[in-house]
Amino acid sequence: MGRGRHPADQRRRRGHPPRRARRRPLRARRRVLAAARRRRRLGRPVRRPWHRDRTLRPANVGLRVDWTDTFVDRFPGTPLKHVALTARGHDGPPSRGDAMLTRTGIEGGPVYALGVPVRDALDADGRCTLLVDLRPDLTADQLTERLRTRRPKDTRSSWLRRTLGLDPASLALMWEATAGALPDDPAATAALVKAVPVTITGTMPIDRAISTAGGITWSQVDEHLMLRALPGTFVAGEMLDWEAPTGGYLLQASFSTGVVAARGMLAWLGPDA
Numbered sequence: 555m556g557r558g559r560h561p562a563d564q565r566r567r568r569g570h571p572p573r574r575a576r577r578r579p580l581r582a583r584r585r586v587l588a589a590a591r592r593r594r595r596l597g598r599p600v601r602r603p604w605h606r607d608r609t610l611r612p613a614n615v616g617l618r619v620d621w622t623d624t625f626v627d628r629f630p631g632t633p634l635k636h637v638a639l640t641a642r643g644h645d646g647p648p649s650r651g652d653a654m655l656t657r658t659g660i661e662g663g664p665v666y667a668l669g670v671p672v673r674d675a676l677d678a679d680g681r682c683t684l685l686v687d688l689r690p691d692l693t694a695d696q697l698t699e700r701l702r703t704r705r706p707k708d709t710r711s712s713w714l715r716r717t718l719g720l721d722p723a724s725l726a727l728m729w730e731a732t733a734g735a736l737p738d739d740p741a742a743t744a745a746l747v748k749a750v751p752v753t754i755t756g757t758m759p760i761d762r763a764i765s766t767a768g769g770i771t772w773s774q775v776d777e778h779l780m781l782r783a784l785p786g787t788f789v790a791g792e793m794l795d796w797e798a799p800t801g802g803y804l805l806q807a808s809f810s811t812g813v814v815a816a817r818g819m820l821a822w823l824g825p826d827a
């Protein structure tokens with residue numbers, strides 16, 4: 555069809571608004587539902603009137619930090635390389651790797667790995683403190699020893715850069731955390747380098763998340779992932795209530811539950827299917 559001859563173009567020329575595609579409800583004898591997300595602006599989520607689920611929440615997602623204007627102007631898109639993160643009050647192992655500073659907060663593998671304790675702290679207190687170890691391969695004592703070699707003409711920044719090899723983003727993070735009042739004492743400075751406190755005020759929204767937590771609980775499905783309340787309808791992937799770290803686990807769990815649901819449906823339909 556030539557340009558301008560499409561019915562939608564003719565309607566527009568006559569001043570009529572474009573016709574909306576009519577949405578037809580999905581009709582099928584059996585269904586596998588795997589449309590967990592309310593994200594990427596793909597329209598409304600699949601309606602799930604047959605059950606009450608655990609609310610979907612963002613998982614493997616960036617965290618919000620109220621950076622100062624100076625920080626926001628200089629460091630978004632800059633990585634904090636080879637750091638180790640912990641959530642204050644959570645005694646799990648530190649999460650190591652590169653974290654990315656953004657205009658609105660911090661993200662990346664080691665940040666996502668702390669999703670559960672951070673979410674618990676945010677639920678309980680509305681805030682959470684992330685502790686950033688900028689030199690995880692050195693102990694506080696080793697850092698203190700290096701920091702003792704301060705030259706008379708060293709500024710604080712050049713002292714930290716020269717003795718510990720800290721980059722500008724790491725130094726700026728320390729300035730942010732102390733509102734510009736960096737300690738002078740080697741031991742206190744070493745303690746700060748080992749645990750720079752960053753206040754987390756929330757998570758990024760679900761449409762920015764890599765995955766979701768919550769969904770249809772395991773008690774609502776049978777061993778073939780068929781909804782107990784709606785026989786013949788099977789669910790898979792992130793519609794189910796599980797969560798996992800990135801690195802292939804999410805895809806693997808989605809594929810695996812998809813296979814279980816598909817096999818369950820074939821069994822349900824019987825040999826004549």
Ligand SMILES: Cc1cc2nc3c(=O)[nH]c(=O)nc-3n(C[C@H](O)[C@H](O)[C@H](O)COP(=O)(O)OP(=O)(O)OC[C@H]3O[C@@H](n4cnc5c(N)ncnc54)[C@H](O)[C@@H]3O)c2cc1C
Pocket residue numbers: 588589590591596597598599600763764765790791792793800801802803804805806808
């Ligand atoms: C940027 C990014 C990187 C990722 N990297 C990794 C990784 O490296 N390793 C890993 O394991 N996992 C990764 N994941 C996560 C992984 O992609 C998901 O866990 C997995 O795809 C979930 O599968 P799913 O089938 O449950 O949901 P989805 O893959 O989200 O599929 C849901 C489908 O439902 C459709 N849909 C939604 N709403 C409706 C509607 N109303 N009507 C009809 N259809 C609808 C959507 O179009 C979509 O096709 C990543 C995710 C993102 C966003």
